[in-house]
Amino acid sequence: MSELTLLLVRIAYLAILWIFVLSAISVIRSDMFGARVPEAARGRGQKAPKEKKAKAAKPRRGSPTHVLVVEGSSAGERAELDQAPILIGRGNDAAIRLEDDYVSTRHARIAAAGDQWFVEDLGSTNGTYIGTVRITQPTTITLGTQVRIGKTILELRK
Amino acid sequence: MAARTALPAQGANPIIGFVHRRRRGAELFLLVLALAVGIGAYAAVGIGVQGRVPADIVGYGGWLTALVVAAHVVVRIVAPYADPVLLPVVAALNGLGLAFIHRVDLVDGTDLARNQLIWMTLGAVLFMVTLVVLRDHRVLTRFTYTAGLSAIVLLLLPMMPVLGTEIRGARIWISLGPFSFQPGEVAKVLLVIAFAGYLVLHRDALALAGRRVLFVDLPRGRDLGPILGMWLVSLGILVFQKDLGSSLLFFGLFLVMLYVSTERPGWLVVGGALFLGGALTAWRLFGHVQTRVSVWLDPFAYYGEGTNDTGFQNVEGLFGMAWGGLLGRGFGGGDPTRIPIVESDFIIAGLGEELGLTGVIAILLLYGLIVERALRAAIISRDGFGKLLATGLGSVFALQVFVVIGGVTGLIPLTGLTTPFLSQGGSSLVANWVVIALLLRISDLARSPVPDLTADAEDDADESTQVIKL
Numbered sequence: 001m002s003e004l005t006l007l008l009v010r011i012a013y014l015a016i017l018w019i020f021v022l023s024a025i026s027v028i029r030s031d032m033f034g035a036r037v038p039e040a041a042r043g044r045g046q047k048a049p050k051e052k053k054a055k056a057a058k059p060r061r062g063s064p065t066h067v068l069v070v071e072g073s074s075a076g077e078r079a080e081l082d083q084a085p086i087l088i089g090r091g092n093d094a095a096i097r098l099e100d101d102y103v104s105t106r107h108a109r110i111a112a113a114g115d116q117w118f119v120e121d122l123g124s125t126n127g128t129y130i131g132t133v134r135i136t137q138p139t140t141i142t143l144g145t146q147v148r149i150g151k152t153i154l155e156l157r158k
Numbered sequence: 159m160a161a162r163t164a165l166p167a168q169g170a171n172p173i174i175g176f177v178h179r180r181r182r183g184a185e186l187f188l189l190v191l192a193l194a195v196g197i198g199a200y201a202a203v204g205i206g207v208q209g210r211v212p213a214d215i216v217g218y219g220g221w222l223t224a225l226v227v228a229a230h231v232v233v234r235i236v237a238p239y240a241d242p243v244l245l246p247v248v249a250a251l252n253g254l255g256l257a258f259i260h261r262v263d264l265v266d267g268t269d270l271a272r273n274q275l276i277w278m279t280l281g282a283v284l285f286m287v288t289l290v291v292l293r294d295h296r297v298l299t300r301f302t303y304t305a306g307l308s309a310i311v312l313l314l315l316p317m318m319p320v321l322g323t324e325i326r327g328a329r330i331w332i333s334l335g336p337f338s339f340q341p342g343e344v345a346k347v348l349l350v351i352a353f354a355g356y357l358v359l360h361r362d363a364l365a366l367a368g369r370r371v372l373f374v375d376l377p378r379g380r381d382l383g384p385i386l387g388m389w390l391v392s393l394g395i396l397v398f399q400k401d402l403g404s405s406l407l408f409f410g411l412f413l414v415m416l417y418v419s420t421e422r423p424g425w426l427v428v429g430g431a432l433f434l435g436g437a438l439t440a441w442r443l444f445g446h447v448q449t450r451v452s453v454w455l456d457p458f459a460y461y462g463e464g465t466n467d468t469g470f471q472n473v474e475g476l477f478g479m480a481w482g483g484l485l486g487r488g489f490g491g492g493d494p495t496r497i498p499i500v501e502s503d504f505i506i507a508g509l510g511e512e513l514g515l516t517g518v519i520a521i522l523l524l525y526g527l528i529v530e531r532a533l534r535a536a537i538i539s540r541d542g543f544g545k546l547l548a549t550g551l552g553s554v555f556a557l558q559v560f561v562v563i564g565g566v567t568g569l570i571p572l573t574g575l576t577t578p579f580l581s582q583g584g585s586s587l588v589a590n591w592v593v594i595a596l597l598l599r600i601s602d603l604a605r606s607p608v609p610d611l612t613a614d615a616e617d618d619a620d621e622s623t624q625v626i627k628l
Contacts, residue, residue, distance in 0.1 A: 006206060010488035013202045014513065017520045020191045020250055024243050024527055027184045031242070137540050138608075 064117065064143050064156035067096065067110060072152030074098045081156075085111035088149060089122075102126045102150030110156075116140050117156060119147050126150060178538075178605035181242035182234050188246035189226050196222055196253015199489070203261040206490020221275070222253060225282045232286040236293070237602035241531050244601075247524050248579055248594050252278055252587070254521070255580035258509060261489055262501045270501055270582050277584035281591030288595035295599050299543050302355030309348035310391065312341035317398060330401045342395075342404045343576075343589040346411075347596075350550035353412060356384070357419040358542045364420045388412040389432045393440070400446050403565075403575035407557050409433060414553040419546055454571035471498045475507035475566050479518075486514030501582040503574055507566050522563070525578070528594075529556045535601035540608075544600045551593050 067086060069077045079086050079095045086095040089107040098107075104124035111118050120138040121128040128135050129148040141147060147154045197219040204212035212218075226249050233240055256278065260271035292298070298305070315332050316322035323333045331338045357364070392409040395401055413429040440447045453460050453469040457476065460469030474497040481492060494500045494508035501508075510518045532552025536545045558575055565572035576586035 006488050006491065009202050009205050010485065010491070013198055013489070014485065014516050014520075016191075016194050016198050017254075017513070017517060020188070020195050020246075021520050021523050021527075023191055024188055024247060024524075027181070027188060027243055028527070028530075030184075031178075031181060 063115065064158050066157055068155055068157045069096065069098070070146075070153050070155050072098065072100055072150070074100070074152060078157075081110075081112075081117070084117075085109045088154070089124075096154070098149065098152050100150040100152050103152065107149055108147075110141070111138075117142070124149075177607055178239060180238050182230075182238065185233070185242035185245060186230060188243065189230055189249060192246040192250035192253065193219070193223055193226060195250040196257065199254050199257030200260065202489045203257050203264070206488055207261060207264045208490075218275075221279075222249075222256075225279060229282055229286060232289055233598060236289050237598050239606040240598040240602035241535060241605070243527060244531050244594055244598055247527050247531075248591070251521070251524055251579040254509075255505065255577075255582075257489075258505060258512075258580070259501045259582045261512075262495060262508070265495045273584070274582050274587070277587045278591075280584070281588040284588055285591040285595040288592050289599060292596075292599055294603065295544055295547060295596065296541060298351050298547070299355045299358070302352055302359075305348040305355070306352030309345040309352060312345040312348070313391070313395065315341050330399050330404065340583065340585040342401070343585040346404075346407065346554055347551075347589055347593055349408060350411065350415075350547060350554055353415045354543055354546035354550050357415055358546055361419040361542075364416070364422070364425075386432075389429075389436065393436050396436075396440055396447075397444070400444075401574065402447065402450065402571070403558075403561050403573035406561055406573060407554065407575065409436075410557045411550060411554050414557075415546060415550050418549050419542075450571045450573070454568065457568065471504065472566075472568065472572055474498070475504050476568060478507045478511035479567070482511040482514045484515050486510070486512050486517055488512060502576060503562060503581065504566055505577050505580045505582075506563050509580070521580070522559075525555070525559045528552075529559075531601070532597050535597055535604055539600055539604040544604065548597060548600045551597055555590075555593065 064081055066078045066080050069075050074097070077096055077098075083095060087106060087109050088094055088096045088098065088103075089105050090098060090100070090103050091105040094106070104122075104126070106122050107124040108119055108121050108128045111120065117140065118138040119128060119130070119135065119141050121135055126149075130139060130141065130145060141156060143156050143158060145156065197215065200218055201211050201215055204210060204215065226245075229245060229249075233245060256271055256274055259274050263269060263271050316330050318332070323331045323338060330342050331340055333339070388409060392405040395408065396405040409429070409432075413426065413433075416425045416429070417423070441451055449468050453472055457469040457472045460466065461473040478492065478494055478497055478500075481487065486492070489512050492508075492511035494511050497504050497507055506518065506521070509521065513520075529552045532548050532555065536548035536552065539545045539548060555578060558578055561570070561573055562575040562577050564570040565575075576583045578590045579587065581587075
């Protein structure tokens with residue numbers, strides 16, 4: 001093997017190594033900035049089942065318009081969903097202020113994702129429950145899903 | 159960093175329509191390049207050392223390709239949303255390590271590369287088994303204390319009279335017949351699982367209670383129990399097994415996870431003080447620690463005739479890297495076997511000699527990518543345990559690379575640890591493949607779209623409305 005061949009092999013190998021490193025970095029880059037899927041592409045994957053569901057659901061009931069406190073000391077209090085995200089808690093800045101000792105100052109919030117609604121616990125002391133399950137991550141709620149906070153129960157209503 | 163504070167951010171994810179793509183095609187593309195790195199290194203070693211492309215390159219390359227393709231197919235089936243970069247990076251590092259060990263074999267007439275290939279196969283199989291069996295990493299929370307206990311048992315095993323063997327001054331191996339095994343590497347993974355499970359439950363107590371002294375929130379006295387326990391375990395490893403590297407690794411890992419889960423810098427102050435105290439005491443009391451430190455401070459005073467030559471390995475490593483320069487001598491062009499055990503702890507010095515600074519920087523970047531991907535998985539993970547587990551696995555990786563490469567390059571005193579995926583050594587290789595499988599599992603769950611709960615929720619809603627109507 002001549003010196004030249006060895007030199008070429010050496011340079012070529014370093015080039016391969018760096019091409020690999022740079023491609024890995026470029027995959028990460030496109031993963032970070034390209035992850036926002038365009039509306040059209042998302043439609044292909046997700047729209048179809050969603051539309052079917054919407055068709056089935058619509059005749060029975062429309063989309064929710066407000067949150068209503070159905071049980072507890074503040075029963076009857078409501079907040080319109082077009083002001084979302086809706087903060088729930090004992091604090092003065094809460095959209096739904098609950099007079100309930102088991103509720104934290106900033107307890108939970110209700111926010112929209114597309115045509116779905118989510119309830120999310122804001123690190124409250126006593127937790128937010130759907131049914132008997134304490135939620136640990138933003139959870140989808142629909143019309144009539146009972147969200148329990150302290151001794152209070154809230155629902156989405158239309 | 160706790161799940162609590164990160165929740166609003168990913169609550170926002172579905173809101174702005176941020177959906178991760180699967181990227182399996184990108185993974186396949188990177189895997190092809192990774193194979194080019196691994197098999198190319200093998201070919202370059204053949205050309206450089208023997209003057210021809212080795213005859214068995216088809217069989218060798220085919221075997222590597224089969225392993226990598228099998229791993230890719232398993233990922234595609236059971237973890238379709240997993241991170242696309244981790245597997246290729248690991249495959250490339252592993253291939254490069256194999257080629258270099260083969261290069262050492264060609265000079266020394268040993269057969270380490272074949273063993274390493276067997277271990278790599280075992281590692282890849284365990285990688286696939288982990289992915290297939292473990293469909294949700296949260297299952298691991300059930301084994302918090304089991305994992306912790308087995309880690310401690312594994313760490314104690316080398317102290318057993320028959321099983322344990324002392325190699326090169328460190329008593330960290332157990333030998334079963336012809337096989338020797340380093341249980342510390344497996345214990346490392348188990349400890350991360352145990353810490354993550356423990357901290358995710360107790361982080362509030364550790365984070366909230368405490369006194370404020372000079373802008374630092376100091377933790378409560380009775381919460382110091384676990385950190386003191388871990389400190390003692392680390393010191394025990396240092397004293398009885400004479401293994402500086404593992405002791406530094408375990409304590410650092412615990413400290414990082416404690417800090418990440420509680421967001422309290424006070425723990426770093428306490429842990430740093432404990433570390434300094436322990437390190438100073440060890441330096442005063444133990445000869446082998448003193449040797450390491452003095453060799454680190456002035457390696458050339460312990461090299462050559464008229465000295466006891468304790469710095470021989472370090473100095474030869476430094477010579478090798480200096481001789482490699484920017485572009486390296488090329489595979490076969492250097493003389494890395496001058497460095498004792500170059501195929502293991504000092505592999506980065508050997509690679510520095512033959513690939514130069516350019517190659518070493520590429521390798522360091524690959525390690526950086528693994529750590530970055532692990533922390534990324536931690537950030538986007540939706541549950542606290544997954545966050546802590548990914549952070550722990552990422553930081554154990556980062557610490558290990560820092561400790562061993564820092565030691566070889568003379569940044570910190572030399573401590574014996576394997577360079578993940580490159581070094582010759584089966585237990586480390588297998589354990590690290592499992593670490594990568596766990597990371598892929600966490601990132602798969604984190605990147606997959608939020609499961610559509612509407613169907614279930616509607617059923618519930620129907621029931622509850624009916625109840626109200628009644």
